[in-house]
Amino acid sequence: MATPDPVSTPVLLEVRALVKHFPVRRGLWASGPPAAVRAVDGISFDIRSGETVGLVGESGCGKTTTGRMIMKLIAPTSGDIRFEGRSIEGISFEQERAYRRQVQMVFQDPYSSLNPRMTVGSIVGYPMRIQNVYPGPARDARIRELLELVGLSRYQASWYPHEFSGGERQRVGIAAALALNPKFVFCDEPVSSLDVSAQAQILNLLKDVRREFNLTILIVTHNLSVVEYLSDRVVVMYLGKIVEVANTADLYRETLHPYSKALISAIPTPDPDVEREREQIILRGEIPSPLNPPTGCRFHTRCQSYIGDVCRDVEPELREVRPGHFTACHLYSGLVAAPAAPAATRAAGQLV
Amino acid sequence: MGEALLEVDDLHTHFHLKNKTVRAVNGVSFAIKRGEIVGIAGESGAGKSVACLSILRLVPSPGRIERGRILFTGEDLLTKSERQMRELRGQTVSMVFEDPLNSLDPAYTVGNLIGEALILHKGLSKREAWKKAGELLRLVGIPDPERRLDNYAHELSGGMQQRVMIAIALSCDPALLIADNPTTALDVTIQIQILDLVKQLRDRLGMGVLWITHDLGVVAKLCDRVVIMYAGEVMEQGPVYGVLKHPRHPYTRRLIDALPKLGRPEQRLMPIEGRPPDPANLPAGCPFAPRCHKARADCETTEVPLIETGDGRSVRCLFPEE
Numbered sequence: 001m002a003t004p005d006p007v008s009t010p011v012l013l014e015v016r017a018l019v020k021h022f023p024v025r026r027g028l029w030a031s032g033p034p035a036a037v038r039a040v041d042g043i044s045f046d047i048r049s050g051e052t053v054g055l056v057g058e059s060g061c062g063k064t065t066t067g068r069m070i071m072k073l074i075a076p077t078s079g080d081i082r083f084e085g086r087s088i089e090g091i092s093f094e095q096e097r098a099y100r101r102q103v104q105m106v107f108q109d110p111y112s113s114l115n116p117r118m119t120v121g122s123i124v125g126y127p128m129r130i131q132n133v134y135p136g137p138a139r140d141a142r143i144r145e146l147l148e149l150v151g152l153s154r155y156q157a158s159w160y161p162h163e164f165s166g167g168e169r170q171r172v173g174i175a176a177a178l179a180l181n182p183k184f185v186f187c188d189e190p191v192s193s194l195d196v197s198a199q200a201q202i203l204n205l206l207k208d209v210r211r212e213f214n215l216t217i218l219i220v221t222h223n224l225s226v227v228e229y230l231s232d233r234v235v236v237m238y239l240g241k242i243v244e245v246a247n248t249a250d251l252y253r254e255t256l257h258p259y260s261k262a263l264i265s266a267i268p269t270p271d272p273d274v275e276r277e278r279e280q281i282i283l284r285g286e287i288p289s290p291l292n293p294p295t296g297c298r299f300h301t302r303c304q305s306y307i308g309d310v311c312r313d314v315e316p317e318l319r320e321v322r323p324g325h326f327t328a329c330h331l332y333s334g335l336v337a338a339p340a341a342p343a344a345t346r347a348a349g350q351l352v
Numbered sequence: 353m354g355e356a357l358l359e360v361d362d363l364h365t366h367f368h369l370k371n372k373t374v375r376a377v378n379g380v381s382f383a384i385k386r387g388e389i390v391g392i393a394g395e396s397g398a399g400k401s402v403a404c405l406s407i408l409r410l411v412p413s414p415g416r417i418e419r420g421r422i423l424f425t426g427e428d429l430l431t432k433s434e435r436q437m438r439e440l441r442g443q444t445v446s447m448v449f450e451d452p453l454n455s456l457d458p459a460y461t462v463g464n465l466i467g468e469a470l471i472l473h474k475g476l477s478k479r480e481a482w483k484k485a486g487e488l489l490r491l492v493g494i495p496d497p498e499r500r501l502d503n504y505a506h507e508l509s510g511g512m513q514q515r516v517m518i519a520i521a522l523s524c525d526p527a528l529l530i531a532d533n534p535t536t537a538l539d540v541t542i543q544i545q546i547l548d549l550v551k552q553l554r555d556r557l558g559m560g561v562l563w564i565t566h567d568l569g570v571v572a573k574l575c576d577r578v579v580i581m582y583a584g585e586v587m588e589q590g591p592v593y594g595v596l597k598h599p600r601h602p603y604t605r606r607l608i609d610a611l612p613k614l615g616r617p618e619q620r621l622m623p624i625e626g627r628p629p630d631p632a633n634l635p636a637g638c639p640f641a642p643r644c645h646k647a648r649a650d651c652e653t654t655e656v657p658l659i660e661t662g663d664g665r666s667v668r669c670l671f672p673e674e
Contacts, residue, residue, distance in 0.1 A: 059539055092554035195396055231519055267569065268540075268573045269569045270571070272596050
């Protein structure tokens, strides 16, 4: 897979300082400021045209929330999302309608995301009906064309979702997402509920339609082997923050952030030789609550490379450590190496 | 590793519905030694879970064990009375299920849930049971265990809940632990903690473990031996290294080829075409034959036996790979 050239390819989607806090209801007599789940806490990244970006992390890291904000399913608390250079917030109804035509979504669970009372044909035709495109007989032709494109047969348009297997249902979901010729597709855990064989079929299908439609894809998943197979670039999130961004090959071969290292070492792989040889990092503890994330680096409570007070006290910035390879970790920030750095001085001061 | 702890021999478990019989488990044989971790792997519908429920004789109606022997430390469990089975379950053989939140009673605290088995099977007093429950929580790596005893299941994270399930399963020092997909709902960094815990506990307590999973990666990480199931039959079994590195059954090979592999993203995935057979209407010959690249005419008609191929491996195929 050719990675789009970073210089010549225009940026399709920009995410800037994006924040989403979900306020939590507290008891009547609770004191202190209102609490909030800090699901996404200030993240920025770009997606270039034609690129497939994988957004990975464990439950509660904010990856799905990010995707849903891009889809305009929920509104950000602050920050900005720009599509083709224009903000998607505060736009007119007509502009929003046009935006929704260009961005589509493939859902996680092909069992609950398809209406059991609609035929597969009307499910695939629904977006076209809403957006009022492909009128009359052209729509039926388009439905049949889409079904064949995703590997189903045209006469299955009159079938209901329960007549299909899980993998076939996910094909229907993909056909519906492609119905409006979108520029951008957000795939939320597209294969996590499928069996091995169906998973392979859907991953191959996504690879094929991406090329055929020149799609830009954001794929959210916890499965790092899936991400490696599909993506050009990977964004790793932990507790609402981005910890590492890199081209896929760089991320897997020259992993920088200790969390990414732990995540990659924890993926089970069916090759016993790989399992024997590679470094096994077992993190202590669990993911802290996003209601009250740790100070400093959010990963410091579980980090295997904890280097001192700086990790606890100072929040690391996302820096470009190598060309195109960003990470937010003090190991690479030079903060520790330079003795004059304020954090190091303070740590020394505490000792006295 | 010592003598056989559990031997399942030619097990058939069928579900008798109104107008058809679903043959979920169809002649399954395997064995577990003491201190050994055996994985049962296969896609959904392969009969893995039903095979394990059969061992504890917990197959829900209309399911019935039709044929076979289940020897546990030499005694056939299928000839035991229901009362004897109840003695055995949770005490010498215990089970961990896939979904911890649905398996833990929401009305009881963690201390009560763990203590119940201790009071019932070991005859401990309430106070003793509470104390032992705290020790068990520490054993499975829950921080601040004494305080956690007062928690309800919903107050714990998924990983913690699964640890509590394992603590309950371990409460009576079982000789055999059966785990049905216990880590599918967990994040990978938590999953690896649980897998590491199970290995440690096996080393320390010397129990046998039967681990059901659809993830061959988990098998490679955790298990000593693996049983590959398809359509209610064992397709191949043997030591993990050999089976995953040099599979002899085409199904095992195809299963591995369908998985995305770390470090080799450019290699296109090879899905298995077609669907598994209808368990109510199984083909006469090899159940994988209709989807198999190497199948010849014989495969569809001849019943294929499980053949030992040396080095502790066996394969059910007329044309196995060398």
